[in-house]
Amino acid sequence: MDNAMQVDNTASLAATSTAINPLKSREKGFCEYRCGDCGHINSLKLQDAIRCRQCGFRVLYKIRTNRMVQFEAR
């Protein structure tokens, strides 16, 4: 499926530049992941165990882009 389009209008660009990039935390070396079970957002370092701090679940997801994505409902 390649019908997804990144919408590159000026409004969304402005929004991304001012918003905090969700993929990288402000602290250096940390990266944020969402727990696959409880949804808690975990900041992990390179050496950390891949495990949710809140519930102990071992599946963590990379956080989605905060840009709007356009699809055809087909």
Next chain:
Amino acid sequence: MSGMYEVRESGITYSPSIQNQATANKEEFIKKFKTNFTYSVLSHPNPNELVFSLQNVDVSFANALRRIMISEVPTVAIEIVYIDNNTSITHDEVLSHRLGLIPLDIDPDEFEEYDSRVTGDEGTNDFNTAVFKLDVTCGSRPATRSDLDSRVLEVPPDLEAVGKDDNVALAKDIAHKHQGRGKSTLPNRPHTRHVYARDLVWCPEGGQGTRLKRKPKVVHGDILLTKLRANQRITLTCHARKSTGKDHAKYSPVATASYRMKPVVGLRERVFDEDADRLAVLEPGVFKIVPCTGVAGKNREAKVHNEYACTMSRNFMRDPVLKEAVIISRDPRHFIFSVETVGMMTAVEVLIKSLQVLKGKGEKLKEEIQAVKLGREMGESMDEE
């Protein structure tokens, strides 16, 4: 043009009738059509279902009507989905596709078709687009898990190291619960949010709030789109546009629109007693057993009761006696139409609109023929000069 299709043990045979030949001139044709044509409603159990019959029309007319009902009656459906956030397990593409298939209760007459020649967002206005928004979140799970299941297979020795400060107590709690029992509470896990079609909210754009007499909404609110776990969220905006079934099946207003030729059931010879009983079983609903009079030694006989019930299964042909006695055929000028809509409009509306489309096609053809004729005359006159 008339005749009959006789259904035999293998295959069908067509026997044309001498009468009812094709008419030579159009006035005579129209006159004949108007006097012979019959329309009758056979069953209309609810607004979405309609079974009707058309008599003395060509197959071409019936088939044109069927095809138009399926693919050329316009409706409104979600066409573009702008996803701001989707942390559910359903992929954006799949979710968009599911959204597109939801039948919308929107009067298509109140909208214009989106002009595909205008690209981008500039062509979008409140006359060709209805906007729906979906914003659903599943609430967060409480800090202490009460439904720890067998999924956590081992508690690592460094668990206390994972949780810092306040989290130490929590980590201990998890470990304690796990050691207690590996009980799974999967079937009724808390914090699962079901996202239904009714969660779509219509947002009036421009003058739509006052212009639209029927407020746009989904026809069936209980269509499950996806399920959310704790803290998962979907935020999106949908643009619904008007189009027809030949563009995409989601625009088709009907679930089924089909016709069959009327079955004609006849008896070559009378069927009595046990033979009649067998016939009634083999062709359920078609025959009625009535008391027999006038024939010595016979108590009852089979009479044709309801031809519409005949499924053309030819089951009776396996019986050597019945095979000779019963004849089944189809009338090629009598159609039984069955229309069932999805709910965006009623079955009667679909029928009326399909007839309007067919009429429009006829008028367009007429215009084009006129234009060709005119062009030819012009050419001839120019040749003369």
